[in-house]
Amino acid sequence: MSAAGEAVRSAAPLQGLRTWWTMLSICLEERLVYRGDFALGTLMRFLPIVTQVFLWTAVFAATSRTDISGYTRNDIVAYYLLTMLTRAFSSMPGLAGGIARSIRDGSVKKFLVQPVNYVSFLLAARVAHKLVYYAVALVPFAGVFFFCRGYFPEPPDAVTVAAFVVALVLSFLLGFFMEATLGMLGFWFMEVSSIVFGYMLVQYLLSGHMFPIDLLAGVPSGVAGVSLADVVRWLPFEYTAYFPAAVWLGKVRGTQLVWSLAIEAGWVVAMAVACRVAWRRGVRRYSAFGG
Amino acid sequence: MIRYLAIFGTFARACLVRDMTFRANFILECVTSLGWMSMNLAFYLLVFTFTPEIGRGTGWSKEPFFAFVATGLIINSIVQAFFMPSAEELTEMVRTGGLDAVLVQPLDAQFLLSMHRFDFSALANGAVGVGLLAWATSRLDHAPPPVAWLLYPLVVLCGVAILYGLVIMLAAATIHMGRNQSLYDFWFYLTNFSRYPAEIYSGPWGGPLRMLCTFVIPILLVVNVPARVIAQPFTGQSWGGVVAVVVAAAASLVVSRLVFQRALARYRSASS
Numbered sequence: 001m002s003a004a005g006e007a008v009r010s011a012a013p014l015q016g017l018r019t020w021w022t023m024l025s026i027c028l029e030e031r032l033v034y035r036g037d038f039a040l041g042t043l044m045r046f047l048p049i050v051t052q053v054f055l056w057t058a059v060f061a062a063t064s065r066t067d068i069s070g071y072t073r074n075d076i077v078a079y080y081l082l083t084m085l086t087r088a089f090s091s092m093p094g095l096a097g098g099i100a101r102s103i104r105d106g107s108v109k110k111f112l113v114q115p116v117n118y119v120s121f122l123l124a125a126r127v128a129h130k131l132v133y134y135a136v137a138l139v140p141f142a143g144v145f146f147f148c149r150g151y152f153p154e155p156p157d158a159v160t161v162a163a164f165v166v167a168l169v170l171s172f173l174l175g176f177f178m179e180a181t182l183g184m185l186g187f188w189f190m191e192v193s194s195i196v197f198g199y200m201l202v203q204y205l206l207s208g209h210m211f212p213i214d215l216l217a218g219v220p221s222g223v224a225g226v227s228l229a230d231v232v233r234w235l236p237f238e239y240t241a242y243f244p245a246a247v248w249l250g251k252v253r254g255t256q257l258v259w260s261l262a263i264e265a266g267w268v269v270a271m272a273v274a275c276r277v278a279w280r281r282g283v284r285r286y287s288a289f290g291g
Numbered sequence: 292m293i294r295y296l297a298i299f300g301t302f303a304r305a306c307l308v309r310d311m312t313f314r315a316n317f318i319l320e321c322v323t324s325l326g327w328m329s330m331n332l333a334f335y336l337l338v339f340t341f342t343p344e345i346g347r348g349t350g351w352s353k354e355p356f357f358a359f360v361a362t363g364l365i366i367n368s369i370v371q372a373f374f375m376p377s378a379e380e381l382t383e384m385v386r387t388g389g390l391d392a393v394l395v396q397p398l399d400a401q402f403l404l405s406m407h408r409f410d411f412s413a414l415a416n417g418a419v420g421v422g423l424l425a426w427a428t429s430r431l432d433h434a435p436p437p438v439a440w441l442l443y444p445l446v447v448l449c450g451v452a453i454l455y456g457l458v459i460m461l462a463a464a465t466i467h468m469g470r471n472q473s474l475y476d477f478w479f480y481l482t483n484f485s486r487y488p489a490e491i492y493s494g495p496w497g498g499p500l501r502m503l504c505t506f507v508i509p510i511l512l513v514v515n516v517p518a519r520v521i522a523q524p525f526t527g528q529s530w531g532g533v534v535a536v537v538v539a540a541a542a543s544l545v546v547s548r549l550v551f552q553r554a555l556a557r558y559r560s561a562s563s
Binding site for chain 2: 048050055
């Protein structure tokens with residue numbers, strides 16, 4: 001092998017990193033252009049929590065129960081706050097719709113001729129989006145959590161905190177690949193907005209974003225001995241909201257925690273593969289005309 | 292006025308034709324919209340398996356609360372069908388300069404910008420809301436008196452007017468900011484406060500919040516007053532709410548008009 005070939009090969013990983021960094025920088029700058037819009041959007045996300053706090057306070061005030069499915073009023077408030085955090089990682093606003101639009105209007109074709117992988121580009125863009133979001137949201141998040149610290153139980157041990165962080169990172173990847181796969185449906189359907197909306201509904205309900213999944217433990221599924229909560233736990237959605245929050249609140253511990261993290265990682269791999277397969281098959285049937 | 296009604300009718304017809312051209316998509320939108328509503332209803336049913344009412348002694352037990360939810364569905368479906376699609380489009384029109392073409396039309400800019408595109412699939416929720424209202428009111432301990440039924444459409448329209456004023460003010464914010472993709476989110480989050488009875492906002496934080504959302508941004512009057520008229524015993528006090536929502540609706544329309552005109556005066560074209 002020639003020295004030049006060796007040099008090219010050794011420079012390849014660096015080149016890949018540089019491409020990633022360039023994509024990240026471009027997306028960061030793009031995100032920061034409309035800072036006002038971005039900051040407003042970040043602040044607004046806290047508003048639904050306020051109504052949830054008052055709703056559940058009213059629910060507990062009208063009943064003699066001290067807890068509902070193992071959640072006290074404080075637990076439920078803490079749960080909603082934690083799902084805000086987990087959704088900050090796993091939610092991917094505009095991703096599926098953006099992919100489908102780029103397929104429909106033909107702008108996706110530049111990724112077919114450029115040496116940039118479309119899914120990697122989207123991932124870099126999403127990382128940039130999240131980095132800007134966290135930078136903007138850090139102060140309001142910290143403020144709200146400090147203000148609401150009374151609702152939280154004692155901080156968990158270091159292992160639980162580590163598991164929580166891993167669950168969050170995996171929830172980001174899972175959310176990304178699930179939505180990206182959905183967006184790839186644009187290769188088969190001209191308009192996917194209704195499908196995306198349907199997915200968002202299912203996601204909102206089954207991820208535990210709407211309420212803790214444990215509340216469904218007493219609701220029969222129609223199969224003897226199987227509750228609706230059991231059915232929901234067979235699906236990947238709970239890892240994008242419920243699971244990290246439940247880890248922090250100590251609802252998932254020990255062996256069950258390790259198993260759950262492994263299952264979450266398995267879902268990430270499965271969805272990443274599904275996304276790649278959908279991209280390859282989609283590109284094969286894609287056709288573009290004109291400039 | 293007749294000219295504007297005719298143009299409104301033309302826009303509505305054009306949008307209906309467009310919706311009917313993509314019938315499968317229209318049906319799918321209706322279904323997903325109904326899905327969202329069903330999820331919320333299921334959530335409320337789940338909540339009522341744990342508690343007899345929302346807030347102790349508030350009177351918002353299951354049936355009155357579902358009448359409340361039905362009222363919210365009716366009001367929101369009207370706003371979502373007739374005003375929100377145009378407002379959402381405005382966000383991109385400001386950024387791309389498409390607003391210029393509207394401003395040179397020989398028509399009122401606010402009318403054109405807020406009522407040129409409709410989403411008829413959003414009315415599906417309203418239709419279910421009417422059915423839910425019929426079910427809930429038929430099971431109330433106190434049947435609504437005729438005066439409540441007479442007042443109900445009026446206060447529902449007042450609720451719509453308050454929300455329309457809010458949409459227009461958010462649109463004005465779009466013109467100021469140059470781009471406001473969060474408009475729909477902001478709308479969703481703000482109207483979130485109107486989704487529950489005002490009584491839940493109590494205590495040292497809830498009290499001031501209730502005042503703010505009643506007298507400054509009258510979002511709490513939107514559903515609460517109509518729902519109270521129909522779902523709670525109609526007393527002399529109910530008239531206070533009716534007067535308040537009528538005044539708030541008139542104020543919302545006037546203030547939003549002024550704010551929108553001011554925003555347009557500051558608009559600088561983004562096109563070449």
